[in-house]
Amino acid sequence: MQNTFDHPLPNEHGYFGEYGGSFIPPELQQIMNDIDAAYREIRQEPEFLIQLASLYQHYVGRPSPIFLAENLSKKYGAQIYLKREDLNHTGAHKINHCLGEALLAKKMGKKKIIAETGAGQHGVALATAAALLGLECDIYMGEVDIKKEHPNVVRMHILGANVIPATHGRKTLKEAVDAAFEAYLKDPHSQLYAIGSVVGPHPFPMMVRDFQSIIGNEARQQMQQQYGGLPDHVVACVGGGSNAMGIFSAFLDDKEVALHGVEPAGHTMAVAGEHAATLSKGQPGTMHGFKSYMLQDEQGEPQEVYSVASGLDYPSVGPQHAYLKDLGRVNYHAIDDKQAIDAFFELSRMEGIIPAIESSHAIAQACKIAQGGGRVLVNLSGRGDKDIDFVVENYGKDYGLGSKL
Amino acid sequence: MALNEYIASRKQNKDLLLMTHVVCGYPSFDANLKELEIMAEAGVDFVELQFPFSEPSADGPLFVKANQIAVESGVTVEQCFEFMAKVSQRFDFKVLMMGYYNTVFKMGHEAFVDALKAAGGCGFIVPDLPLEEAGALHDYAKSQDIAPIVLMTPTNTDARLQTIAKAADGFVYVVARRGVTGGKTEMDAEVGEFLDKCRDISPVPTGVGFGVSAKEDLDFLAKHADMGIIGTAALKAWEEGEEKALRDFFGSLGLL
Numbered sequence: 001m002q003n004t005f006d007h008p009l010p011n012e013h014g015y016f017g018e019y020g021g022s023f024i025p026p027e028l029q030q031i032m033n034d035i036d037a038a039y040r041e042i043r044q045e046p047e048f049l050i051q052l053a054s055l056y057q058h059y060v061g062r063p064s065p066i067f068l069a070e071n072l073s074k075k076y077g078a079q080i081y082l083k084r085e086d087l088n089h090t091g092a093h094k095i096n097h098c099l100g101e102a103l104l105a106k107k108m109g110k111k112k113i114i115a116e117t118g119a120g121q122h123g124v125a126l127a128t129a130a131a132l133l134g135l136e137c138d139i140y141m142g143e144v145d146i147k148k149e150h151p152n153v154v155r156m157h158i159l160g161a162n163v164i165p166a167t168h169g170r171k172t173l174k175e176a177v178d179a180a181f182e183a184y185l186k187d188p189h190s191q192l193y194a195i196g197s198v199v200g201p202h203p204f205p206m207m208v209r210d211f212q213s214i215i216g217n218e219a220r221q222q223m224q225q226q227y228g229g230l231p232d233h234v235v236a237c238v239g240g241g242s243n244a245m246g247i248f249s250a251f252l253d254d255k256e257v258a259l260h261g262v263e264p265a266g267h268t269m270a271v272a273g274e275h276a277a278t279l280s281k282g283q284p285g286t287m288h289g290f291k292s293y294m295l296q297d298e299q300g301e302p303q304e305v306y307s308v309a310s311g312l313d314y315p316s317v318g319p320q321h322a323y324l325k326d327l328g329r330v331n332y333h334a335i336d337d338k339q340a341i342d343a344f345f346e347l348s349r350m351e352g353i354i355p356a357i358e359s360s361h362a363i364a365q366a367c368k369i370a371q372g373g374g375r376v377l378v379n380l381s382g383r384g385d386k387d388i389d390f391v392v393e394n395y396g397k398d399y400g401l402g403s404k405l
Numbered sequence: 406m407a408l409n410e411y412i413a414s415r416k417q418n419k420d421l422l423l424m425t426h427v428v429c430g431y432p433s434f435d436a437n438l439k440e441l442e443i444m445a446e447a448g449v450d451f452v453e454l455q456f457p458f459s460e461p462s463a464d465g466p467l468f469v470k471a472n473q474i475a476v477e478s479g480v481t482v483e484q485c486f487e488f489m490a491k492v493s494q495r496f497d498f499k500v501l502m503m504g505y506y507n508t509v510f511k512m513g514h515e516a517f518v519d520a521l522k523a524a525g526g527c528g529f530i531v532p533d534l535p536l537e538e539a540g541a542l543h544d545y546a547k548s549q550d551i552a553p554i555v556l557m558t559p560t561n562t563d564a565r566l567q568t569i570a571k572a573a574d575g576f577v578y579v580v581a582r583r584g585v586t587g588g589k590t591e592m593d594a595e596v597g598e599f600l601d602k603c604r605d606i607s608p609v610p611t612g613v614g615f616g617v618s619a620k621e622d623l624d625f626l627a628k629h630a631d632m633g634i635i636g637t638a639a640l641k642a643w644e645e646g647e648e649k650a651l652r653d654f655f656g657s658l659g660l661l
Contacts, residue, residue, distance in 0.1 A: 013537065023506055025463035025532045027580060030560035168473055169459075178460060182469060185462070286507045286533070287460050299482050300511030301459055 003052065003214050005043045007206075007249060009320065014202020014290075017326065019319035022201040024289045031188045036203040038108050043210070048103060055099050056214060059132070060089045063218040066226065066377070071350040078370035081231065082353070082380040083219045083247060092356065092382030093243045094125035094196065097211035101194035102129035104207075110192040112136035114183060116166075116176035118145060118239065119311035119358060120152025121382055122196035127161035137161040138191075140180040142172040145310045152386050170304055173239075173314050177288055197240025198318030201289035205319050212246025219377060220250040232374035235260045236381065237362040238332070239276070239312035241321045243381035248330065258331065261321060262365040264307030265334035272297070276305035278317040279325050279332040287315070292322040308337040309357040311382075333368075335361040341395050343367065344384060356382035357391070408527055408552050408575040411499060412610050412631070415450045421623055422632035423660075424451035424612055425639055426503065430480030431457065431471040434488055440643060443651050445496045447660040450632070451612075453530060454492065456485045456504035463532035467637055467644075482508060486524045493525025501554065502529040509534070514542040518549050528552030528575050536572055547574060554578050557603045557611075559596075570606045576632065577607045581615040593625060600629035620658050 014020045022032055042048045056062040064084045073080045085093040105113045113135045117123030123139040130137035139156055143165045146153050156163050165171075166179040184193040195204040198212070223231055234251055236244035238261040251257045266275035275281070278293050285294035287302055295303040295315040307313040324330040335343075340357055343364035348354045355363055359381045366378040384391070392401055415422055425444045427437050444452060457475035461468060485502075493500045502521055509517045509531060521529060528551055534542070536555065543553040552575025557566055559581060569577070581596050596615065604611045612632035617623065626633045642654035655661040 021538065022535060023533045023538070024535075025558075025580075026535075026556050027463075027558045027560055029535065030558075030562075169477075178469075181460075181462060182466065284510075286505075286510055289462065289533070294507075296507070296511065298511075300507040301476060 003049070003210065004217060005210050005213075007210065007213070009323070010202065010206055014206065016205070016320045016323035019284070019290070019292050019322040020202060020205055021291050022289060023286045023291060024201050028185065028188060032201050032203065034108070035104070035192070039104055039203055039207050042104055042107050052100060052103060056096070060095050060099070061087060062214065063222070064088060064215075066219060066222045068227070069351050072347070072367070073370070075350070076367050076370035078373050079375045080366055080370055081223070081227065081375065081377045083215060083377060085215060085243065085379060085381045086353070086355065086359070086383035090121070090125045090128050091385060092121040092125065093212060093215060093246060093379075094122040095128065096214055096246065097208045097242065098122070098125040098129040098194065100207070100211035101192065102126070102133045102135060105135055105192040105194070106133055108192065110135070110190060112138065112191045113194050114138040114140070114180055114191050115194045115196050116140045116173065116180040117196060118173035118176065118313065119309065119356070120145065120149040120156070120386060121311060121356070123161070123163070124152050124155045124159070126194055126196070127156045127159040130161065131159045138164055138183065140164050140166055140176045140183065142166045142170070142176045144171040145173070145176070148390055149310060149386055150389070172310065174302065174305070181288065197242040198245045198320060199240045199288065199290060199292075199314075199316060205290065208242055209245040209249060209320065212242050213249045215243065215246035215379065216248060216250025219247055223377065227375070230254055230257050231377035232256070233258045233260060233366075233369050233376045234379070235262065235362050235366040235369065235376060236379040237262045237312060237358050238279070238317060238321060239264070239309070239314050239358065241318035243379050245318060245320055247379040248324070252329065259324075259329065260365060260369065261330050261332045262361045263332060263334045264309055264312040264340070264361055265336035266306040266308070266313075267337060269334055273304040274306050275334070276307045276313040276315065277334040278315060279321060280334050282316075284322070285316075290319055292316050292319040293325070308340060309361065311356070311358040312361065333365050335364045339364040341391065344387075344391060345399050348384075353380070354384035354388065355380055356384050357387045358382060360384075407550065408499070409609065412576065416631065421627040421630070422450040422612070423448070424453060424632055424634045425449045426453045426455060426634070426636045428455045428457055428468065428471040428475055428640070429485040429488055430478065431475040434484070436643070436647075437488070439648055440639070440651060441492060441496060443648065443655060445498060447655040447658075449498050451499050451501060452492070453501050453503040454485065454489055456482060456502060456508055458505040458508055461505060465637060467640055471640065482512065486520050489524040489526055499527045500525060502526050504529070504531060506531050506534040509542065515545055518542070518546045518551050522549050522551055526551065528554050530554045530556075530578055532556060536569065539572070543572065543574075556580055557607070559599050566603065566606050570608060573607055573609050576610045576612050577603065578634070579603045579611050579613045579630065581613055597625070597629050604630060623658060
């Protein structure tokens with residue numbers, strides 16, 4: 001299946017309602033205009049579409065299957081379906097847009113592709129795409145995440161990428177974005193900043209969404225062909241929001257399908273700095289080049305954020321999510337660390353699938369929704385291999401395991 | 406005194422006006438005052454007071470660090486305005502706010518302009534606010550005699566430069582970074598050509614920031630612009646040796 005690249009939003013200036021746009025210094029604006037123009041061109045080119053579709057099929061292993069999780073379904077009283085993005089090459093949905101961005105970088109004659117990464121999934125996927133397509137690759141990653149997500153750091157090194165630590169602030173995803181942005185400003189001509197989610201200045205929220213739309217396009221067809229019709233609910237976790245936009249995009253016009261985004265409640269929603277539930281607790285603001293909901297203090301400074309899932313702790317969120325929230329088209333929920341880790345073990349032990357901690361947030365919310373019956377489709381956006389040591393060390397004893405195995 | 410009259414009066418005595426920059430609260434407000442005293446002695450005409458923001462997307466590494474340290478040490482917008490009020494009373498030079506749009510957006514456009522005016526500021530430079538988004542803020546600022554400073558860069562097309570010129574007020578901030586490649590002489594010629602073009606298109610005076618660090622840079626700018634803007638070089642001097650090094654730096658420019 002090919003991507004359709006067929007969405008009404010954003011408008012030509014990159015706005016989803018009042019959100020999105022391009023809040024960047026004027027030196028960078030021309031570069032963004034160039035990327036926008038090159039992207040609009042490339043997505044019309046049959047050779048590009050064929051190449052991307054071929055890579056999706058033979059390299060990534062698409063279409064990713066949809067699995068009816070019968071044991072979980074029985075327990076909660078609804079049909080729970082898993083869109084298996086965890087089975088993609090590199091283990092998560094991120095490869096979908098990384099291949100697209102790397103092909104775009106090649107077309108634009110860039111030598112190097114750079115990006116930030118949180119849990120390391122985007123970094124690994126980009127390093128993979130760079131290796132495949134012969135591009136240099138620099139990945140910026142918070143020092144804390146480098147320690148926590150060690151296997152992914154090793155993968156990036158093996159793939160030939162440079163992993164550059166972000167050492168300021170909380171040393172997690174936001175700081176990695178700062179560091180990558182700073183490096184990009186130094187040389188925006190020979191590098192392409194392959195933003196890792198549906199965030200950043202226009203055209204990135206549009207472009208990453210378009211590449212990720214393959215998830216929803218496939219899922220919608222699979223549900224109809226294999227399972228007799230559309231789901232009642234679609235559930236996905238939201239940090240920046242790329243896997244969620246990817247699966248939601250195909251269902252936006254299906255009014256009978258309820259859409260659910262799941263943010264990290266971390267330790268507690270009651271204390272600023274202890275969660276990263278941007279849509280639930282944030283207010284509109286501008287940061288990292290775009291306007292969206294943002295967790296900020298009364299000065300307009302981004303607040304510190306926390307989640308057990310490195311891929312979710314970001315103090316802003318993709319602008320289309322902000323728009324969909326205001327519109328009421330998507331319901332946004334929050335799941336805390338404990339609930340996510342419960343879901344991590346439950347899926348592992350009932351279905352034999354170890355999910356990424358990020359995706360575990362979506363699983364936890366899906367189990368809640370399932371108690372009301374119906375057909376619940378969950379985007380299982382990544383697999384949990386990267387998380388196993390961290391989970392066992394920190395939570396193993398609560399689930400009958402020693403803290404060292 | 407309106408900004409254009411101020412600029413005209415200052416230009417009677419010299420070929421090139423000068424604007425300098427300090428990050429509010431970095432390394433401290435006391436240190437800022439010492440920097441400003443030296444700058445005043447050197448006869449600067451404008452100072453940008455940067456309101457620190459943790460994501461300063463238009464700043465180089467030295468200023469990024471300064472911003473982040475100031476934010477982490479708890480510098481608030483209110484303190485910055487208080488400091489601005491103190492500075493604008495004490496010194497002869499004019500003061501502008503430099504900062505990022507979320508600071509303005511969070512306060513609200515009118516509240517921001519009112520506070521700036523009350524603190525004796527004459528304008529503001531917000532580099533991440535695109536012209537297309539700036540209409541309401543700029544209109545209100547102009548109604549209050551506060552100059553919204555717009556930016557021109559070498560990546561702008563000629564059509565874009567014309568659009569920017571139409572929105573210009575006070576002076577235009579020209580960001581003319583030297584390229585990373587190319588011989589210096591050749592780049593200077595190229596930069597000179599670009600500066601002449603900006604000056605030609607702009608209905609108001611032009612100020613230029615492009616890594617000004619030596620007297621020869623000022624001599625060069627005097628031929629192509631109305632004002633030189635010194636940022637990084639002054640902060641670097643302060644970091645290296647505080648008052649003495651900053652004094653020496655302005656001395657090397659022939660200003661002290």
